[in-house]
Amino acid sequence: MPNYFNSLSLRDQLAQLGRCEFMDQSEFEDEAGYLKNKQLVIVGCGSQGLNQGLNLRDSGLTVAFALRDSAISERRASWVNATENGFDVGTYNELIPQADLVLNLTPDKQHTSVVREIMPLMKKHSCLSYSHGFNIVEEGMEIREDITVIMVAPKCPGTEVREEYKRGFGVPTLIAVHEENDPLGEGLNIAKAYAAGTGGHRAGVLMSSFVAEVKSDLMGEQTILCGMLQTGSLLCFDKMVQKGVDRGYASKLVQFGWETITEALKHGGITNMMDRLSNPAKIKAYELSEELKTIMRPLYEKHMDDIMTGDFSSGMMEDWAKDDHKLLSWRDETSHTEFETADNTTDEISEQEYFDNGILMVAMVKAGVELAFEVMTASGIKEESAYYESLHETPLIANTIARKKLYEMNRTISDTAEYGCYLFNHACFTLLKDFMEKQDSDVIGRGLGLNDYGTDNQHLISVNSSIRDHSVELIGKKLRGYMGAMKKVL
């Protein structure tokens, strides 16, 4: 199947890449009304599938789950979950032909086989929905002409989609209509109603395109999200051990440090994350991040370029065809790194200490987020997309490292993210060698330990404004504003 993006004219490429706008509340006055009395069938009863299904049903829609014959006959977990939650469950053959809207919420890698299987069963003029456009854009899947193809992608994990709905709120959601498949011109109405049915309209809906979603998603996940955190983890750990910091302490500082510092990012952007440092530490982190940005910019640009040309996905699909040979060997390599195998100290590390002793980690997050954002927007992607695929997602990935370090992160993220992460890591690890040579444990592991935390006013003001006036901060402030008051988890 040919790469869809590459089949477009430059004009269309730019138009689709540059699509991402915040929709006005008034667009959702009918809420989920457009889908009332239509039959929704969800394929995939995992976290997104089940939780979106619960929300859609609570919004007055008719929802059933289509499972593989074996999942039903063997009463697998997916069957138990759907049944205990009071949903109608049936096989593809039973349910797909009745569906007005099929929600494909299976993992990316299964899309080709799932879509090939269900497409012949779908009734005329029905609608197929994706939550990620890789299959359409990169794999070039062509959907039957009479079928409408849309995307609805809540920008949070499934459990959060449900919890926010129950509160009477929602999570920000991206929607798109595939231009090649909108035969009746109703794609947007369906996508809006579906987004409203999950509660997304209360937290804000972004209208984007399949192309913009895929290109920005790939860029974010392989650079700042997974790549940067993986390379940063390995480099910071090794540096601390080299400088005589206790191994157990170093391991814990890195494993939980990303989660702690990006929690500050989630609430108040890079500005707030940097504000958690003392003034001298903030200036230090700022200087380090500037240096990191200069060194890493060509690498970020290369990743973006390979994503745009389709080289990245064709390389990865070749590996899929070889039973993930590269991917699995890289995964295995990760599991044997020093960081991965170190045991954590049982000593307590306070929340503030993660900042004070993790200045270099803060600098890496800042540099990575800003670079990914800058490179994406320079490549025709809108700021809104770039924000969600960089800054917004970083805490979610940091959380997976806090759970069980890098091996677990790589095992649980999508294949595209994992494959891209390894490519980034191999290049970046070498790229930062000289930079890391110069660093000492004051920026990672022990803190600045100054007697005097005094700062020059003018210098501090210029650093602060440089942080706060960055465009990722300006758009971030606006988008977070739509999310309402951030709730504090006790």
Place this chain on the structure above:
Amino acid sequence: MIIFENATVTIDGRKSLEQLNWEIESGDCWAIVGPNGSGKALLLESLSNNGKILTGVGKNLAKRIGIVSLHEQERLIVREAERDDSDLTDQIFSGTSVQELLDESSLDLKLQRDLTKSLRLDSLLYKGFRKLSTGESKKVLLAKALLGYPDLLLLEDPLEGFDQNSSAEVTALLEKNSLSTTQIYSVSRIKDIPSWTNNVICLDSHRVIRKFSCNNGEDAKRFLSSITRMGSKQVALPVPPEKRPIRLNNDNSLVNIKNGKVGYLGHTVFEDLDLVINPGSHWQITGPNGSGKTTLLNLITGDHPQSYVNDISIFGYSKGGGETIWDIKRHLGFISNALHWQHRLTASARNVIISGFFDSIGLYAKPSGHHVRIADAWLNLIGMEKQRNARFSELSFGYQRLLLICRAMVKHPSLLLLDEPCRGLDEANRELVLALVSRLCTDGNTTIVYVSHELEDIVPQITNHLDLGDLE
């Protein structure tokens, strides 16, 4: 065993107790008493080594501490949420089982067997902790605490939320344990002071106002009752802005459940349940722990997913016929323990009350001046006007409970579902809440469904009774 001298103790940076002087000897049994917001839970927690001594002396020689408290329960609930990695694995998380939780404390199989037998936990061992009812999860906490062979046992309202049989079993177990263990109880209600208590410490506004020893719990109760003044409450309810019109079902009922059934693979909570709630006829629902009282209320609210596979008519809708959950909640007021756990919010006390107009957890809409005035009237009614801007999460459990009761009542809903509303309330506030419920009953626009184990928490207007124990 424990000595505090002129100590100031804080917990998680929250204000705690000042100028604390307290000496606890090995083998003592103390009861901590005081009104809501006096610091009982904080004092109990400061004994669990979570407290930080700011000034003065604090010595705790206990080696193994067992604790049964709301805070401990919350800690486990939060931990379950952290363990839930369904978003990463895309597999739904079934939760830590009761057996696994007990194993964390001790692998002493004999003691495990004895405790599961005397607390009747056998049928729950393979259930996930998150799926337990209030009473069941409290029993598990108690078993977990006792499995650690504590030399100090800290218990917050140990009998609250238990049916009568369970209450008697737990009392027997604790009395036996008191022979070998130092026990400290924090009690919201004087009647819950155990009979073997030999010391009492009274708190008010985060200070100790009295300590005394007694021959037994009955002595203590008599003395405390003599110094506590109670009067019957006359209350007037703030009037809501406008009442939304409600539709009734074809049979003029608010709710009609036919052959109600809830079950999971290999386990039925209840079946063949018929319930018709007519406007103005108020119901009390009772039944042993785990008999499905909360489940039944969740079927009515629509929060239980199996409400969609039951034959339920509610407010003129046939459940699952295209109505949204908000169409139903619009006419409902609701309080339950689960709802309380969901309220882990930094929202202000006032906004929590206002959220009742929007049926949301937290406030996402801008309230009108009218909403604010009504909320302030409720704050006055419960004596919390000074705390109107306080963050909900930083208030004591009892204060939080009062706010959630106001949230449930604020719009004078057509149907008010109260699931153990008085949990954690002191005597005076309990009287106030019962007076409010009674008032709503007589006002005529609100029908009430009330779940409580406490025989003394009676509202005279509630005359219909459903005992889920009878279904079995």
